[in-house]
Amino acid sequence: MKSILILGGTSDIAIAVAEVYLAHNFKIVLAGRNPEKLQLVKNDLTIRFDGDISTKLFDAEKLQSHKEFVDTLDHLPDLTVCAFGYLGDQAMAKQDLEECLKILQVNFTGAVSILNVISERYKQQKRGTIVGISSVAGDRGRQSNFIYGSSKAAFSTYLSGLRNELFHFNCHVLTVKPGFVSTKMTAHLQLPPALTAKPAQVAKAVYRAVKRGSNTVYSLGIWRMIMMVIRLIPEGIFKRLKM
Amino acid sequence: MRQTVYNWGRYPKVKVDLKPLRFREDLNELTLDPCIARGNGRCYGDSSLSDSIVSTTAFSKVLLFDRDRGIFKCQSGMLLSDILDIIVPKGWFLPVTPGTKFISVGGAVASDIHGKNHHLDGCFSNHVLELEIFCGNGIFMKCSTEEHHDLFHATCGGMGLTGIITSVTFKLKRIETAFVSRIQEKARDLDEAFYLFEKYASHTYSMAWIDCLKGGHSFGRSIIMAGEHTPFGELKTKVKTNALTIPDGAGFNIPFELPGFLLNGYSVKAFNELYYHKTRKKISYDIVNYDPFFYPLDAIGNWNRMYGASGFVQYQFVLPLKTSRVGLIEILERIRKQGLGSFLAVLKLFGKQEGMLSFPMSGYTLALDFPMRKGLLSFLTTLDELVLKHQGRLYLSKDARMDAAVFKASYDNLEEFKKTLNKYVPEGTFTSLQSKRLGL
Numbered sequence: 001m002k003s004i005l006i007l008g009g010t011s012d013i014a015i016a017v018a019e020v021y022l023a024h025n026f027k028i029v030l031a032g033r034n035p036e037k038l039q040l041v042k043n044d045l046t047i048r049f050d051g052d053i054s055t056k057l058f059d060a061e062k063l064q065s066h067k068e069f070v071d072t073l074d075h076l077p078d079l080t081v082c083a084f085g086y087l088g089d090q091a092m093a094k095q096d097l098e099e100c101l102k103i104l105q106v107n108f109t110g111a112v113s114i115l116n117v118i119s120e121r122y123k124q125q126k127r128g129t130i131v132g133i134s135s136v137a138g139d140r141g142r143q144s145n146f147i148y149g150s151s152k153a154a155f156s157t158y159l160s161g162l163r164n165e166l167f168h169f170n171c172h173v174l175t176v177k178p179g180f181v182s183t184k185m186t187a188h189l190q191l192p193p194a195l196t197a198k199p200a201q202v203a204k205a206v207y208r209a210v211k212r213g214s215n216t217v218y219s220l221g222i223w224r225m226i227m228m229v230i231r232l233i234p235e236g237i238f239k240r241l242k243m
Numbered sequence: 244m245r246q247t248v249y250n251w252g253r254y255p256k257v258k259v260d261l262k263p264l265r266f267r268e269d270l271n272e273l274t275l276d277p278c279i280a281r282g283n284g285r286c287y288g289d290s291s292l293s294d295s296i297v298s299t300t301a302f303s304k305v306l307l308f309d310r311d312r313g314i315f316k317c318q319s320g321m322l323l324s325d326i327l328d329i330i331v332p333k334g335w336f337l338p339v340t341p342g343t344k345f346i347s348v349g350g351a352v353a354s355d356i357h358g359k360n361h362h363l364d365g366c367f368s369n370h371v372l373e374l375e376i377f378c379g380n381g382i383f384m385k386c387s388t389e390e391h392h393d394l395f396h397a398t399c400g401g402m403g404l405t406g407i408i409t410s411v412t413f414k415l416k417r418i419e420t421a422f423v424s425r426i427q428e429k430a431r432d433l434d435e436a437f438y439l440f441e442k443y444a445s446h447t448y449s450m451a452w453i454d455c456l457k458g459g460h461s462f463g464r465s466i467i468m469a470g471e472h473t474p475f476g477e478l479k480t481k482v483k484t485n486a487l488t489i490p491d492g493a494g495f496n497i498p499f500e501l502p503g504f505l506l507n508g509y510s511v512k513a514f515n516e517l518y519y520h521k522t523r524k525k526i527s528y529d530i531v532n533y534d535p536f537f538y539p540l541d542a543i544g545n546w547n548r549m550y551g552a553s554g555f556v557q558y559q560f561v562l563p564l565k566t567s568r569v570g571l572i573e574i575l576e577r578i579r580k581q582g583l584g585s586f587l588a589v590l591k592l593f594g595k596q597e598g599m600l601s602f603p604m605s606g607y608t609l610a611l612d613f614p615m616r617k618g619l620l621s622f623l624t625t626l627d628e629l630v631l632k633h634q635g636r637l638y639l640s641k642d643a644r645m646d647a648a649v650f651k652a653s654y655d656n657l658e659e660f661k662k663t664l665n666k667y668v669p670e671g672t673f674t675s676l677q678s679k680r681l682g683l
């Protein structure tokens with residue numbers, strides 16, 4: 001039985017990914033910070049899918065604990081999905097160092113730290129796939145959320161380097177860049193439907209991209225085009241925009 | 244987040260502060276400005292609207308499913324449609340279901356919903372084993388028919404005013420197949436419709452579509468529909484292997500609001516004519532999947548857009564048995580004279596009342612849709628008077644306009660409800676636009 005480790009296992013995208021992989025008979029390990037929430041999600045998935053699901057405590061911000069986390073896994077999963085993230089509050093982060101560092105830490109340092117450990121193990125066994133959930137927000141800095149955006153940009157750059165390295169060890173790295181995702185949390189926000197993916201769509205895109213060995217996947221595909229255009233706007237003009 | 248929110252009738256629309264609830268613990272941080280819970284927004288009016296709304300759509304995990312005893316427990320935001328997906332393949336069904344499966348369990352309790360089986364099985368609350376409610380101030384209460392039974396009976400049908408229901412434990416109903424054996428019989432007029440309700444009284448499910456524009460000899464002509472869950476032995480061999488398969492939910496959506504003029508007296512008359520004559524036979528039998536039997540309208544995603552941008556109003560009342568016949572004649576006659584059409588007029592015979600503010604009582608209920616237009620509201624006020632005159636009342640879940648006096652005159656247990664509210668809930672913690680309008 002193949003297995004998948006989902007780091008940040010209680011988000012809507014993480015749960016949707018678990019559902020897709022359960023349908024393909026994967027063994028699931030959900031890792032996250034809050035034991036009650038993990039248990040709730042595990043219980044719900046077990047009742048709905050009759051699968052093999054376990055949970056394990058993991059805190060992205062506790063960098064020192066990451067090696068031990070991997071050492072104490074029952075076995076090394078075939079696939080690791082890095083799905084945790086922290087959006088934070090841009091305005092507050094400009095004023096408050098703690099909020100700012102938390103955004104950087106969760107989205108970048110924390111991700112780097114855990115993926116360093118896991119990728120070393122994958123390299124040794126010459127097998128394994130890593131999926132990083134980054135964001136279109138990292139494709140270009142915008143005034144409304146560039147602290148989050150820059151942490152995701154750094155994460156995307158890390159993932160592309162890691163992909164390059166692991167390629168020579170028969171391992172694969174997939175970067176996922178969701179645009180708007182209509183999670184249950186945003187159910188009442190008026191997001192433009194044509195640009196908004198459902199978590200299940202993101203999860204299916206992940207499954208397909210992993211199978212195909214794609215490098216970067218945008219979800220929805222239209223975001224690849226949008227971000228291409230946004231990247232092409234000359235900086236002299238871009239800086240004047242209010243985005 | 245401030246945003247525009249409205250419910251199924253698309254009237255009224257309000258700009259509100261909406262807080263998504265995701266984990267039970269989040270309620271401890273709930274600031275105490277008056278708020279109201281909102282499930283899937285399938286009530287028609289303003290029951291789940293308020294300046295500040297706690298939305299349960301993301302609060303939807305299964306907590307327990309006992310497949311042997313048929314007991315289900317989940318968080319209050321879980322939709323009936325998601326529950327069906329889980330329980331039907333294991334041979335269980337909802338004990339009571341409304342005409343749409345896209346409502347939350349919290350909404351099912353708060354409106355104490357009724358289904359086509361009310362005359363035998365009662366409301367949803369009749370099958371609830373236990374509720375957990377957040378009553379404000381960090382207090383979570385468990386209640387049932389035994390424990391804090393007053394809170395239980397106030398919450399079932401209490402329209403969210405006793406607090407935010409967090410979890411619901413309820414009993415399921417055994418089924419052998421996902422199919423329903425359906426009988427449809429035409430009634431040429433209102434008296435025959437009454438007669439047929441008696442005739443089918445022992446059937447688990449029954450309701451009637453009634454043509455409220457027809458006058459003269461055919462006044463009140465109807466099609467009565469009755470049904471039973473199909474036993475395994477009655478299925479054709481070729482579907483037997485899929486006896487408990489979930490129907491494939493493909494339907495279509497009305498992508499935008501249709502112009503209001505499409506719905507006038509003539510188009511409704513034409514529709515009714517076609518509908519009544521869709522089969523020539525007096526009685527017809529068939530076996531259908533549970534979806535078309537219980538949720539015919541769900542196949543058309545946003546059928547509420549059919550009524551155009553100004554929206555529509557549902558009007559559902561119940562009259563006690565002793566006044567049902569005279570009352571219905573008087574009210575239907577008034578509607579017909581006004582020429583106000585309704586595609587979907589549904590008639591049903593209820594059993595007895597349960598919760599303090601639960602809508603059903605022994606007697607007949609009629610539900611009608613009216614497209615919003617000038618003069619409608621004052622016309623409905625005259626209907627209210629007729630309903631009161633015949634000792635009936637209106638369904639709060641469908642209401643967006645009733646005034647406080649009509650409400651007070653028609654809900655008998657109001658004082659008991661208020662007493663219970665005072666006992667458990669700090670004053671003014673949970674209020675909706677509706678509760679303010681009704682002076683609750």
Ligand SMILES: Cc1cc2nc3c(=O)[nH]c(=O)nc-3n(C[C@H](O)[C@H](O)[C@H](O)COP(=O)(O)OP(=O)(O)OC[C@H]3O[C@@H](n4cnc5c(N)ncnc54)[C@H](O)[C@@H]3O)c2cc1C
Nearest residue numbers: 282283284285286341342347349350353356357402403408
């Ligand atoms: C097509 C259609 C057919 C229908 N058919 C029927 C029918 O046959 N029988 C019937 O009885 N009803 C019927 N209804 C009405 C519907 O079942 C009720 O309005 C139901 O309460 C809607 O649930 P909801 O989750 O959408 O809640 P909402 O519409 O969001 O809220 C409805 C009420 O429930 C309260 N509420 C919701 N969640 C909670 C919670 N967690 N805690 C406390 N209070 C809560 C709200 O405050 C509000 O008062 C129908 C509606 C539609 C659109």
